Amino acid sequence: MGTPLLELRGINKSFGPVQVLRNVDFSVHPGEVTALVGDNGAGKSTLVKCIGGIYSTDSGEYLMDGKPVHVHSPRDAAHLGVEIVYQDLALCDNLDIVQNMFLGRERRSGIILDEPSMEELAAKTLAGLSVRTVKSVRQLVSSLSGGQRQTVAIAKAVLWNSKLVILDEPTAALGVAQTAQVLELVRRLADNGLAVVLISHNMNDVFAVSDRIAALYLGQMAAQVKTTDVTHAQVVELITSGRSGSLGLVEEGAVA
Amino acid sequence: MSAVTATSNAPAEQAPVAEEKAGVWSYAKDYGRRLRGGELGSLPAVGGLVVLCLVFAIARPRFFTPINFANLLTQAAPLMMIAMGLVFVLLLGEIDLSAGFASGVCAAVLAKALAEWGMPWYVAILMAIATGIVIGAIIGFLVAKIGIPSFVVTLAGFLVFQGVVLTLLKEGTNISIRDTVILGIQKSTMSEAMGWAFAAIVILGYAAVQLYSLVNRRKRGLVTVPWQIVALRVGGLAALTIYAVDTLNVNRAVALGDLRGVPNVVPVIASILVIWTFVLRRTKFGRHIYAVGGNREAARRAGINVDLIRISAFVICSAMAAVGGIVAASEAASVDPNTGGSTVLLYAVGAAVIGGTSLFGGKGRVIDAVLGALVIAVIINGMGLVDWKAGVKFIITGGVLLLAAGVDALTRRRAAASR
Numbered sequence: 001m002g003t004p005l006l007e008l009r010g011i012n013k014s015f016g017p018v019q020v021l022r023n024v025d026f027s028v029h030p031g032e033v034t035a036l037v038g039d040n041g042a043g044k045s046t047l048v049k050c051i052g053g054i055y056s057t058d059s060g061e062y063l064m065d066g067k068p069v070h071v072h073s074p075r076d077a078a079h080l081g082v083e084i085v086y087q088d089l090a091l092c093d094n095l096d097i098v099q100n101m102f103l104g105r106e107r108r109s110g111i112i113l114d115e116p117s118m119e120e121l122a123a124k125t126l127a128g129l130s131v132r133t134v135k136s137v138r139q140l141v142s143s144l145s146g147g148q149r150q151t152v153a154i155a156k157a158v159l160w161n162s163k164l165v166i167l168d169e170p171t172a173a174l175g176v177a178q179t180a181q182v183l184e185l186v187r188r189l190a191d192n193g194l195a196v197v198l199i200s201h202n203m204n205d206v207f208a209v210s211d212r213i214a215a216l217y218l219g220q221m222a223a224q225v226k227t228t229d230v231t232h233a234q235v236v237e238l239i240t241s242g243r244s245g246s247l248g249l250v251e252e253g254a255v256a
Numbered sequence: 257m258s259a260v261t262a263t264s265n266a267p268a269e270q271a272p273v274a275e276e277k278a279g280v281w282s283y284a285k286d287y288g289r290r291l292r293g294g295e296l297g298s299l300p301a302v303g304g305l306v307v308l309c310l311v312f313a314i315a316r317p318r319f320f321t322p323i324n325f326a327n328l329l330t331q332a333a334p335l336m337m338i339a340m341g342l343v344f345v346l347l348l349g350e351i352d353l354s355a356g357f358a359s360g361v362c363a364a365v366l367a368k369a370l371a372e373w374g375m376p377w378y379v380a381i382l383m384a385i386a387t388g389i390v391i392g393a394i395i396g397f398l399v400a401k402i403g404i405p406s407f408v409v410t411l412a413g414f415l416v417f418q419g420v421v422l423t424l425l426k427e428g429t430n431i432s433i434r435d436t437v438i439l440g441i442q443k444s445t446m447s448e449a450m451g452w453a454f455a456a457i458v459i460l461g462y463a464a465v466q467l468y469s470l471v472n473r474r475k476r477g478l479v480t481v482p483w484q485i486v487a488l489r490v491g492g493l494a495a496l497t498i499y500a501v502d503t504l505n506v507n508r509a510v511a512l513g514d515l516r517g518v519p520n521v522v523p524v525i526a527s528i529l530v531i532w533t534f535v536l537r538r539t540k541f542g543r544h545i546y547a548v549g550g551n552r553e554a555a556r557r558a559g560i561n562v563d564l565i566r567i568s569a570f571v572i573c574s575a576m577a578a579v580g581g582i583v584a585a586s587e588a589a590s591v592d593p594n595t596g597g598s599t600v601l602l603y604a605v606g607a608a609v610i611g612g613t614s615l616f617g618g619k620g621r622v623i624d625a626v627l628g629a630l631v632i633a634v635i636i637n638g639m640g641l642v643d644w645k646a647g648v649k650f651i652i653t654g655g656v657l658l659l660a661a662g663v664d665a666l667t668r669r670r671a672a673a674s675r
Binding site for chain 1: 293555
């Protein structure tokens with residue numbers, strides 16, 4: 001299988017007396033969609049924020065392409081090619097698609113914004129993701145549907161030659177058709193060679209696009225398995241009780 | 257050979273945009289769709305301006321005389337300056353209620369520098385603008401770093417600056433301005449030839465910018481505005497400018513003497529308008545102002561220094577208030593405790609909003625302030641000509657402001673609903 005793009009080993013993270021992540025191992029491979037599942041409070045968001053450099057870890061190793069790295073800020077993560085697309089989309093309604101995709105990283109010639117080259121690159125990126133749902137890249141984001149907004153947010157993450165894109169519940173607020181569109185886009189990201197982490201509560205979504213499933217249970221990594229090796233029911237069990245048959249957290253099961 | 261490949265590749269790469277045709281008809285349809293979606297732009301202000309001018313011209317033919325036209329421009333000038341600065345603050349969804357008296361403070365500094373400290377005019381102007389920058393920096397710091405709502409900070413500023421003006425002017429004396437350069441901003445005019453040169457610069461400059469963008473985008477295979485629309489825009493601006501300069505070049509002296517030419521303040525306003533429009537539309541800083549006004553959290557996540565942007569907007573606003581104060585001092589030929597007081601602030605906010613700048617932030621242009629200030633000046637000037645009492649003037653101006661804010665709120669709701 002080769003070296004994973006991102007590998008976390010033995011990550012611990014506490015907020016005061018509360019230990020949110022315990023000895024978490026997590027690996028993500030390029031060209032694959034890894035679904036990160038877990039109940040509310042299992043530590044999904046915390047884990048993602050540690051990867052994104054928003055939180056620093058208490059202990060544990062963070063490896064990119066097999067090399068240990070230190071990530072202390074979102075900027076460090078961005079330099080490593082890690083982009084997070086948040087659930088509450090970080091888009092400005094009053095700006096158009098191009099302006100949003102380049103927000104904070106505008107291209108300039110002299111002091112003047114280089115609009116034509118930004119527009120070209122934005123259109124190219126959307127075309128590269130086979131996005132055909134937006135009519136014009138100069139449309140205001142306020143005029144877009146939920147699925148189109150999610151598409152723009154994802155395309156924005158892709159634009160920066162990122163290697164790892166983390167999507168936090170990208171389909172949570174979408175209808176059936178739009179969900180299908182976004183999932184298709186998620187799949188295409190991985191097929192283009194990116195490593196994708198998909199956080200989702202929806203088992204249908206997870207089984208529809210993911211190659212691997214990582215289940216967190218009370219701050220511990222219960223299991224990281226191939227999607228083809230497990231069933232819906234097993235994953236639900238992993239989420240709710242931390243184990244399922246031979247899978248999952250053994251020692252805690254023994255205590256119980 | 258390579259040229260052929262390039263052209264055949266272009267449409268494929270531009271998949272999301274290629275379907276839109278660059279025809280006039282589709283442009284018009286698109287414009288109609290934007291209007292219905294609540295993006296009215298400056299349409300209400302321009303429409304209002306035309307209607308008001310017609311009404312007043314019919315009621316009082318005197319309204320359409322060259323002298324009244326020149327008066328209109330100079331009356332609107334201080335308002336335009338303050339309103340242009342307010343656009344920056346309004347774009348962030350903030351408000352500056354102190355801009356009126358801030359302009360008073362800066363005007364008082366100007367008057368003292370000229371009359372009491374014997375400074376040359378350029379030093380006095382720099383001192384006035386520097387005062388504005390300091391005021392803006394203080395307000396911006398209190399809003400962005402301490403976190404006091406701008407409404408409260410600037411309401412306090414409204415009172416404080418009123419007191420500062422009184423103190424500077426020794427409890428109510430007024431200082432006359434005698435410096436010919438300062439007076440000349442509002443009172444003197446350009447020669448006829450200079451007026452035409454100015455018109456040529458405006459028209460050719462605008463045409464050059466529009467053409468450059470058209471050609472540049474065509475070359476890269478991007479969607480462009482149809483050339484007919486560009487021609488219409490340039491032609492419209494040219495017609496307006498030529499008509500205005502021609503009217504202003506007529507002798508408008510009431511009795512003896514010869515008074516003609518474009519008032520000096522007009523090219524000043526035009527330059528400032530161009531500069532701020534450039535800053536807002538074509539620079540990273542301007543883009544970030546819109547971003548912070550649209551979604552502060554998204555801007556922060558994009559790595560924008562939100563506090564710095566907010567402080568700079570207040571600095572620009574107060575600096576422009578200083579410019580407005582200088583123009584007002586030139587207009588009145590003196591500075592008194594009421595400079596920048598009474599209705600100045602409300603008219604300035606009204607000008608920006610009537611022009612189409614949203615009170616909710618994220619939407620607005622500098623030209624809005626100029627158009628809106630013209631609307632307000634026309635109302636005040638026209639009502640003066642039809643001899644309406646001050647009370648009626650206030651009621652009507654207040655009503656127009658309310659109407660503009662209502663249009664703003666409704667189009668915003670409409671935009672949210674049409675999603």
